[in-house]
Amino acid sequence: MNSPPFTLVNGVPADSVAVTDRGLAYGDGLFETVQLRLGRPLLLNLHLARLRLGCERLALDAPALLTDLQSDLAQLAQLCNLQDYGVLKILITRGSGGRGYLPVTGMSCTRILMLSVMPDYPDHPAEAGVRVRWCDMTLALNPRLAGIKHLNRLEQVLARSEWNDPSIREGLLCDTEGHVVEGTMSNLLWVSAGILYAPLLDRCGVAGVIRTRLLVLAAGAGIAIVEGRFAKSELEQADEVMLCNSLIDIWPVVALGNRHWPTGPVTRQLQSLLAEDYLAC
Amino acid sequence: MNSPPFTLVNGVPADSVAVTDRGLAYGDGLFETVQLRLGRPLLLNLHLARLRLGCERLALDAPALLTDLQSDLAQLAQLCNLQDYGVLKILITRGSGGRGYLPVTGMSCTRILMLSVMPDYPDHPAEAGVRVRWCDMTLALNPRLAGIKHLNRLEQVLARSEWNDPSIREGLLCDTEGHVVEGTMSNLLWVSAGILYAPLLDRCGVAGVIRTRLLVLAAGAGIAIVEGRFAKSELEQADEVMLCNSLIDIWPVVALGNRHWPTGPVTRQLQSLLAEDYLAC
Known part of the structure; x- marks a missing residue:
């Protein structure tokens, strides 16, 4: 291999x-x-x-x-x-x-x-969860470039350069108006009171394939979904937070600064739904 | 050649x-x-x-x-x-x-x-002046990337794709907040009541070498300079408008939509100052 x-x-x-x-x-x-x-x-x-x-x-x-x-x-x-x-x-x-x-x-x-070959994740982040941080970099607003995965990625390069601590696996980004958008290389979802929250990606950010698929799978499983513009505090007060992309699938977020989360039931449910979906797709 | x-x-x-x-x-x-x-x-x-x-x-x-x-x-x-x-x-x-x-x-x-080799400009735009238009594309705000000439240029590519009429030589861009910034491949300066106006490039745009040099040369010649954030209407009401970059030097703007300008004295003065400066540099 x-x-x-x-x-x-x-x-x-x-x-x-x-x-x-x-x-x-x-x-x-x-x-x-x-x-x-x-x-x-x-x-x-x-x-x-x-x-x-x-x-x-x-x-x-x-x-x-x-x-x-x-x-x-x-x-x-x-x-x-x-x-x-x-x-x-x-x-x-x-x-x-x-x-x-x-x-x-x-x-x-x-x-x-x-x-x-597939990157190696010896610490099993999909099971154990990951620590993340906020980035200082903000994502600029351009609806014509939002959602698509174009080759202008300096914002992500500079955001990912903000930390070297290997125990922090991802950095979270807000747009220039202070709304939470995504991670440097992943999309971000969270759960509050049973509702799945997903930042809108109509002015910046990449509309990840896993995010798109998870929203369909969640809706199919009867989970309520709210897409919108949210402040950092809304994410920080969530019951569950998760990252997703095409290589990591879903990583539960277990720490952001002083805030700690257990891996919650909706995160585990979405991991199962995605694993089943992979078998079918 | x-x-x-x-x-x-x-x-x-x-x-x-x-x-x-x-x-x-x-x-x-x-x-x-x-x-x-x-x-x-x-x-x-x-x-x-x-x-x-x-x-x-x-x-x-x-x-x-x-x-x-x-x-x-x-x-x-x-x-x-x-x-x-x-x-x-x-x-x-x-x-x-x-x-x-x-x-x-x-x-x-x-x-x-x-x-x-040098691009060919058979219509002598430095003498005759050029027609320009406004672009629909807006420039996103990111102070960390503003001013420098980085390789993330999709905004310029898409802006330049907005028109095909070869008689229009440049498109002018505002930022997402509506302030005039620059052309797709040039910087923009204008003159009103003898004052030289230059859009600030601290949140987006490229700080062109000719623009930088022209501001020094203008100051040395006793021309008052105001750098700031300006609305489209301020440019449209100007007495003289010009474009500059490292290949075109200075092109007078003679038409923007229905607005027409003669080539003004400050534009000609800056063209002379730059030509002299090239001999010395």
Whole structure:
């Protein structure tokens, strides 16, 4: 299970891109991080749906791109044993060329598919829970870029650079108006009096695939959901707090500063629902 | 004067970077666009000063980087006839590696230097002036990223995609609170009753090298300067409006929607001062 990373660029094994690629020049592109389990990409349709939304926002040719990606995925499965890997990163850029910011029409997207092994979490955070902290960095508001997983990620890089203590697994971010949004690499949900709270991601943040799926699963299980804008204090007073993303699944939050939580029943229920869903998807 | 582009990556002629480079993955880096005139990089010290500020903001090792860049520049001058080129683009990234957003300490920056010919402006916009428009895109507020020329440029790409009419040379942007900031690829200055107005760039925008230099030159010439936050109407009521950047120098704005301006005396004075300054710098 320690296979070396493998990369396909525009359908061909490669490990570099042109210096003139607009992904490098401007972060002009999108990415997805997909979990592979026994060679199967989990929730692939949701990842591709978000990619399609991102393409629409950035005016990239989604139908052509998704067709090419399907062929890349088939190619990957021929060249590698997908069961040896845990993570598939898909990175799309507008391609190479154009002078300055104006995209040239008819430009051909760059597609990069990277296989790597699953990160190791020897302390079993999904069971034991994790400590988190607040970040000083705030997320800027831009509805045109909110929700999609684009390549402009300096806010996340700088936020994640705010601490080095390995016992703190995630940093939580507010937007510039003080509303709680998400973690640096995860979405954030919490439970108060049996209601599941989820910050709106219409002005900043990434609409994570696991978050999207969990809200559907929770609704199906009869859990009341409130999406909205919330202050830090509302999260701090919650009964349960959890993080989710496509690689960690769900991590219960057990400490934030001086506030401590046990791992609550709704968190465990959502972990079970997600595990069952993975078997079906 | 139609030499092919030439690129140096980490001191070696090359035309690609690793797919794992953080410049591509997250826009985790900086760039500068320097005008070359008769082989001389104009205002190089100001470009390097902004790069140093960017390094400090992103926690990149500025002294090591600047030393390496000096050696790259010497190398370029050996390999190419700089007089055949008009533009030097310098692109710096945090380098390759690290899992997720957290930068690995001791990572080595990627340095890319690209030479290309000067863009052609057959309609002589510096003399004749240009038409501009307002963009719908608004610039998000993030003081930690404001002023520096980082690689997260999707706002500019999307703003520049708002129009195709080649007779409109630039789009003007406000921040999310409605204050005028800059153009998609230029800074914006205007004159009202003899005072030179410049939008503050402490919450968003790029602090352009020409803008910085022009404010010094204007002050030296006894022109009163006000930096602040201004509404669209204040620009629209101005006596003179101009754009500046390192390649266009200064373009007078002669039309914005139904508003028309002649090219005013302060704009011409600043063009002369900059031209003289180029001879001396």
